[in-house]
Amino acid sequence: xxxxxxxxxxxxxxxxxxxxxxxxxxxxxxxxxxxxxxxxxxxxxxxxxxxxxxxxxxxxxxxxxxxxxxxxxxxxxxxxxxxxxxxxxxxxxxxxxxxxxxxxxxxxxxxxxxxxxxxxxxxxxxxxxxxxxxxxxxxxxxxxxxxxxxxxxxxxxxxxxxxxxxxxxxxxxxxxxxxxxxxxxxxxxxxxxxxxxxxxxxxxxxxxxxxxxxxxxxxxxxxxxxxxxxxxxxxxxxxxxxxxxxxxxxxxxxxxxxxxxxxxxxxxxxxxxxxxxxxxxxxxxxxxxxxxxxxxxxxxxxxxxxxxxxxxxxxxxxxxxxxxxxxxxxxxxxxxxxxxxxxxxxxxxxxxxxxxxxxxxxxxxxxxxxxxxxx
Amino acid sequence: xxxxxxxxxxxxxxxxxxxxxxxxxxxxxxxxxxxxxxxxxxxxxxxxxxxxxxxxxxxxxxxxxxxxxxxxxxxxxxxxxxxxxxxxxxxxxxxxxxxxxxxxxxxxxxxxxxxxxxxxxxxxxxxxxxxxxxxxxxxxxxxxxxxxxxxxxxxxxxxxxxxxxxxxxxxxxxxxxxxxxxxxxxxxxxxxxxxxxxxxxxxxxxxxxxxxxxxxxxxxxxxxxxxxxxxxxxxxxxxxxxxxxxxxxxxxxxxxxxxxxxxxxxxxxxxxxxxxxxxxxxxxxxxxxxxxxxxxxxxxxxxxxxxxxxxxxxxxxxxxxxxxxxxxxxxxxxxxxxxxxxxxxxxxxxxxxxxxxxxxxxxxxxxxxxxxxxx
Numbered sequence: 001x002x003x004x005x006x007x008x009x010x011x012x013x014x015x016x017x018x019x020x021x022x023x024x025x026x027x028x029x030x031x032x033x034x035x036x037x038x039x040x041x042x043x044x045x046x047x048x049x050x051x052x053x054x055x056x057x058x059x060x061x062x063x064x065x066x067x068x069x070x071x072x073x074x075x076x077x078x079x080x081x082x083x084x085x086x087x088x089x090x091x092x093x094x095x096x097x098x099x100x101x102x103x104x105x106x107x108x109x110x111x112x113x114x115x116x117x118x119x120x121x122x123x124x125x126x127x128x129x130x131x132x133x134x135x136x137x138x139x140x141x142x143x144x145x146x147x148x149x150x151x152x153x154x155x156x157x158x159x160x161x162x163x164x165x166x167x168x169x170x171x172x173x174x175x176x177x178x179x180x181x182x183x184x185x186x187x188x189x190x191x192x193x194x195x196x197x198x199x200x201x202x203x204x205x206x207x208x209x210x211x212x213x214x215x216x217x218x219x220x221x222x223x224x225x226x227x228x229x230x231x232x233x234x235x236x237x238x239x240x241x242x243x244x245x246x247x248x249x250x251x252x253x254x255x256x257x258x259x260x261x262x263x264x265x266x267x268x269x270x271x272x273x274x275x276x277x278x279x280x281x282x283x284x285x286x287x288x289x290x291x292x293x294x295x296x297x298x299x300x301x302x303x304x305x306x307x308x309x310x311x312x313x314x315x316x317x318x319x320x321x322x323x324x325x326x327x328x329x330x331x332x333x334x335x336x337x338x339x340x341x342x343x344x345x346x347x348x349x350x351x352x353x354x355x356x357x358x359x360x361x362x363x364x365x366x367x368x369x370x371x372x373x374x375x
Numbered sequence: 376x377x378x379x380x381x382x383x384x385x386x387x388x389x390x391x392x393x394x395x396x397x398x399x400x401x402x403x404x405x406x407x408x409x410x411x412x413x414x415x416x417x418x419x420x421x422x423x424x425x426x427x428x429x430x431x432x433x434x435x436x437x438x439x440x441x442x443x444x445x446x447x448x449x450x451x452x453x454x455x456x457x458x459x460x461x462x463x464x465x466x467x468x469x470x471x472x473x474x475x476x477x478x479x480x481x482x483x484x485x486x487x488x489x490x491x492x493x494x495x496x497x498x499x500x501x502x503x504x505x506x507x508x509x510x511x512x513x514x515x516x517x518x519x520x521x522x523x524x525x526x527x528x529x530x531x532x533x534x535x536x537x538x539x540x541x542x543x544x545x546x547x548x549x550x551x552x553x554x555x556x557x558x559x560x561x562x563x564x565x566x567x568x569x570x571x572x573x574x575x576x577x578x579x580x581x582x583x584x585x586x587x588x589x590x591x592x593x594x595x596x597x598x599x600x601x602x603x604x605x606x607x608x609x610x611x612x613x614x615x616x617x618x619x620x621x622x623x624x625x626x627x628x629x630x631x632x633x634x635x636x637x638x639x640x641x642x643x644x645x646x647x648x649x650x651x652x653x654x655x656x657x658x659x660x661x662x663x664x665x666x667x668x669x670x671x672x673x674x675x676x677x678x679x680x681x682x683x684x685x686x687x688x689x690x691x692x693x694x695x696x697x698x699x700x701x702x703x704x705x706x707x708x709x710x711x712x713x714x715x716x717x718x719x720x721x722x723x724x725x726x727x728x729x730x731x732x733x734x735x736x737x738x739x740x741x742x743x744x745x746x747x748x749x750x
Contacts, residue, residue, distance in 0.1 A: 043701040
């Protein structure tokens with residue numbers, strides 16, 4: 001059984017090909033982590049998620065602390081046993097969703113108090129309690145509690161939230177203690193301000209973490225702002241630790257993140273888009289609700305390595321989406337998660353051979369070429 | 376490639392063990408047919424349905440004629456290709472759901488006109504058009520159009536509907552013509568009146584069908600009434616043709632139907648119950664919404680041949696049901712369909728060895744013993 005560690009295998013420009021070892025298995029990076037919000041990647045069996053190529057899942061502390069509750073999950077053997085996923089799980093700190101979902105929230109130096117959006121019951125979340133919850137879930141990669149602002153935001157606000165997040169990082173490190181079989185990641189904040197970001201990174205480095213998350217991006221700012229912040233920030237992060245861009249994104253966000261030195265990504269987008277009839281392919285995005293697919297016997301992509309892209313006609317998928325059948329959500333979620341993994345696999349191979357620029361250019365050209373012409 | 380045929384393999388009292396051959400494969404009887412309402416067994420991939428043991432699916436003519444439309448399905452290669460199910464499909468005539476779902480319906484000697492419950496558009500359904508639609512869908516086992524009344528009903532009404540259904544049976548037979556690779560079933564009507572039922576059966580036999588459906592049961596009457604009608608009716612049906620009890624039922628309805636000489640069953644109940652948190656096991660029905668399961672680490676049934684009954688805790692399934700996660704509908708639909716197939720497999724084996732009475736008694740005793748005691 002291996003402890004948590006990160007190995008850098010190859011670089012190509014700022015991009016990195018790496019491997020994370022954990023007691024529950026390896027994670028090839030750059031990695032996309034499907035989101036299993038409340039103990040399930042929506043509309044997928046765990047073995048179907050694994051079969052798309054996912055090495056690791058994400059679980060949401062906020063959702064799980066409300067239902068079924070961290071102590072309950074622990075009594076039932078931890079989140080892996082609970083959801084029958086034996087490979088690594090990363091958990092967030094809960095802070096982001098407290099800010100976006102919970103009611104009557106109040107932030108103090110100590111932490112945040114809030115009421116559940118489900119039944120109004122009251123909760124406290126402190127840096128220490130967040131670590132405790134994530135440990136009860138038996139998470140393999142734990143996040144510090146931080147304060148994440150939406151952008152645009154005032155400089156003063158960004159500075160205050162970044163400084164608070166740093167103090168919480170310090171408390172999180174103390175609370176986490178020495179647990180070599182799992183990892184604690186600090187979270188860089190500082191909004192769209194390079195100086196604040198660098199200061200945040202320096203503060204976290206001096207505390208020392210197993211990995212560095214980049215929070216507070218993809219929160220309302222243009223993609224170019226996100227890419228600028230990433231390019232300014234990642235050189236400031238330790239080369240020998242993984243970097244995780246939280247909550248990102250669409251395929252082109254991920255490709256751009258990889259080019260700027262990010263190792264890990266997560267997003268609900270592929271499964272949510274699938275439930276709404278949108279699928280991602282090497283030719284870009286397809287809206288299966290569109291009437292152009294109604295009589296189209298062609299599959300999504302007959303050259304795809306994914307059987308679901310070859311076996312069902314567009315007409316059938318259109319029909320499932322229009323009739324709001326659960327099978328539509330199942331198939332389209334699978335297609336999107338599979339495509340995200342294909343994108344990461346391609347990037348990993350390209351970085352190893354020093355050809356990421358070509359891979360990225362070809363990938364973007366295919367996206368730009370668009371879907372098949374109408375039937 | 377075999378034409379449609381039925382072979383009676385063994386009998387045990389009134390119960391029958393048989394085999395239906397079709398060009399798309401064998402159907403072991405007694406058979407339970409999962410319902411793929413609108414071109415999908417809800418929340419299941421076709422291969423998952425097959426893996427539960429299903430030899431044949433049912434498709435609903437009413438739903439499919441509205442969306443995506445029979446001519447469209449035909450242009451796309453038929454229903455089997457459309458939904459990627461290569462084994463046999465039975466279709467109903469559409470009549471039952473016109474009566475239960477459609478708006479502004481008007482019944483005449485000629486047929487029925489109605490408006491779609493989805494968008495109000497107008498349709499005609501005659502015995503001839505129903506055969507045409509089912510042929511466009513490329514159904515393997517086709518039903519005549521009939522008029523199905525809810526019970527209780529006036530004797531005069533039951534007689535009128537039965538006589539109309541007989542005249543429609545005759546027109547259906549003419550419209551169907553000679554198609555040995557598929558089957559046309561006549562439908563016995565006559566409500567809860569033995570004399571009318573026998574008269575209906577005699578009329579259908581004199582026309583001559585590949586199989587005999589029993590319609591107009593499980594439409595509001597007590598189970599004992601249904602069982603009485605079955606016991607009176609099945610001796611009047613040809614021994615060398617399959618008998619199909621339409622739209623039935625719960626496991627104890629199916630066991631009772633098998634004991635009274637029925638060969639085929641279909642019902643939305645197992646998948647619908649699954650979507651509502653109810654699962655069927657050899658110990659009866661379990662309501663997973665119930666708080667007693669909240670902390671229960673035990674699986675549904677650790678001795679079940681179905682992996683989904685062994686791998687997930689009751690606490691996890693309770694959580695999925697409470698959070699209304701799609702995976703809950705997926706797992707519980709699968710568990711129910713699997714249990715229905717186990718029930719039919721057990722009955723088939725028992726009939727072959729002349730032990731159906733023992734099998735039925737043991738099955739009912741286990742149902743009566745109830746679920747595991749609380750954790």
